[in-house]
Amino acid sequence: MDFSVSKEQAMLLQSLQDMGKREKFKELAADIDRTGEFPHFLINKYADMGLLGMSLSPEYGGMGESSLTAVLAIEALAGYSPMIAAPVFESNVGPVRVIDMFGTGEQKQRIIPGVCKGEYSVSVCMTEPEAGSDLTSLSTTLTEKNGRYVLNGQKAFITGGGIASHYLVYTRFGEQKGYKGIGAVIVEKGAPGFRFGKQEEFMGLRGMPSCDLFFDDVVVPEENIVIRKGDFGNLMLTFDIERCGNAAMCLGIASGAFETAKAYAAERKAFDRPICEFQDVQFKIADMAMKIDAARLLVYRAANGAGKGLPSIYEASMGKCFANEMVKEVTDMAMQILGGYGYSKEFPVERMLRDSRAWGVAGGTLQMLRITMAGMVFGRRFDQRK
Numbered sequence: 001m002d003f004s005v006s007k008e009q010a011m012l013l014q015s016l017q018d019m020g021k022r023e024k025f026k027e028l029a030a031d032i033d034r035t036g037e038f039p040h041f042l043i044n045k046y047a048d049m050g051l052l053g054m055s056l057s058p059e060y061g062g063m064g065e066s067s068l069t070a071v072l073a074i075e076a077l078a079g080y081s082p083m084i085a086a087p088v089f090e091s092n093v094g095p096v097r098v099i100d101m102f103g104t105g106e107q108k109q110r111i112i113p114g115v116c117k118g119e120y121s122v123s124v125c126m127t128e129p130e131a132g133s134d135l136t137s138l139s140t141t142l143t144e145k146n147g148r149y150v151l152n153g154q155k156a157f158i159t160g161g162g163i164a165s166h167y168l169v170y171t172r173f174g175e176q177k178g179y180k181g182i183g184a185v186i187v188e189k190g191a192p193g194f195r196f197g198k199q200e201e202f203m204g205l206r207g208m209p210s211c212d213l214f215f216d217d218v219v220v221p222e223e224n225i226v227i228r229k230g231d232f233g234n235l236m237l238t239f240d241i242e243r244c245g246n247a248a249m250c251l252g253i254a255s256g257a258f259e260t261a262k263a264y265a266a267e268r269k270a271f272d273r274p275i276c277e278f279q280d281v282q283f284k285i286a287d288m289a290m291k292i293d294a295a296r297l298l299v300y301r302a303a304n305g306a307g308k309g310l311p312s313i314y315e316a317s318m319g320k321c322f323a324n325e326m327v328k329e330v331t332d333m334a335m336q337i338l339g340g341y342g343y344s345k346e347f348p349v350e351r352m353l354r355d356s357r358a359w360g361v362a363g364g365t366l367q368m369l370r371i372t373m374a375g376m377v378f379g380r381r382f383d384q385r386k
């Protein structure tokens with residue numbers, strides 16, 4: 001087992017650190033939270049640095065990098081803010097990977113180069129008002145009428161909603177019930193009959209576009225079908241890469257909180273001593289470091305195992321579940337170390353705590369991940385309906 005990063009990965013991380021200082025990412029993170037404005041201007045900079053779509057196929061403009069490299073980059077940027085990491089997340093571990101792996105040559109040619117240049121982004125559209133964890137009961141439907149495919153339905157909580165250029169919509173094909181009837185199609189922004197709901201207001205992740213999507217008799221050209229019914233398994237397998245990205249966001253947020261708490265504990269005095277000299281503060285700092293490292297090992301194992309392909313479902317679920325819980329604990333401990341200042345908007349920790357809360361819901365809840373892991377431990381599927 002080799003736990004070291006490669007020379008190229010170390011150079012990438014150094015360039016991201018330099019960029020963070022040059023572009024004042026710490027201040028930018030606070031601004032995004034205050035204004036709720038997504039930092040669109042970063043997209044061109046990231047495209048110039050080759051960060052967008054670096055894990056996508058080289059023949060379509062990507063760089064064929066491993067998922068681990070993408071995870072390392074997402075973690076480094078999420079240390080400032082998940083919003084600052086979002087374009088790297090979406091273009092490397094998001095639904096564009098489904099197109100890269102399972103799309104037709106024409107779909108890849110049409111979409112991937114634009115993603116790598118920062119002109120396009122793709123949102124994943126699974127959740128519906130009545131189907132979240134119970135995804136296989138989704139009711140959005142694609143019907144074929146006289147050789148035309150028509151989409152009807154509603155999606156909820158779609159990250160990038162209203163902003164993304166393309167939407168990978170999970171849909172039922174015809175009347176077939178259960179997972180066997182589910183596939184995915186691309187719907188482009190501006191397609192007649194496709195509209196957006198109002199933007200969500202979340203507790204954290206301020207600046208992240210998110211809304212409901214409505215499809216009323218949207219005509220979907222046949223060439224926009226990415227996954228046909230019967231291949232639902234491929235959709236979910238690819239989604240495990242996104243789960244590694246979700247976990248990388250948690251590693252980044254937790255590291256940001258840890259660094260803030262460490263610096264504060266060395267500076268802040270009480271009883272004429274820096275508070276890092278009190279054993280309870282030391283124990284908290286040691287626990288934070290231990291939890292972050294344990295999560296890192298699980299997440300890196302899953303991403304490393306994926307190589308340039310797919311991670312193990314078990315390893316990705318475990319890494320995500322552990323990192324999702326870890327980030328809540330670590331940001332909470334950081335807030336305690338900062339005392340009253342931890343609760344104040346003057347310091348970044350209260351934002352990091354708010355931003356930590358979403359990841360154990362988005363991309364599959366902690367409970368659903370545990371059901372997946374338990375199924376693999378016992379070697380059987382636990383049907384939640386029976």
Ligand SMILES: Cc1cc2nc3c(=O)[nH]c(=O)nc-3n(C[C@H](O)[C@H](O)[C@H](O)COP(=O)(O)OP(=O)(O)OC[C@H]3O[C@@H](n4cnc5c(N)ncnc54)[C@H](O)[C@@H]3O)c2cc1C
Binds near residue numbers: 123133159202210
């Ligand atoms: C910040 C954010 C970003 C998101 N981005 C996207 C996106 O881009 N695209 C997208 O499609 N969706 C997105 N989602 C939606 C997300 O995937 C769903 O919220 C999630 O899958 C849970 O679905 P739900 O909200 O309907 O909760 P429900 O499924 O209704 O679950 C409610 C609670 O019941 C629990 N529960 C349900 N079934 C079981 C069971 N069998 N056993 C034990 N517990 C159970 C759940 O774990 C949860 O705690 C996002 C959500 C958030 C918060």
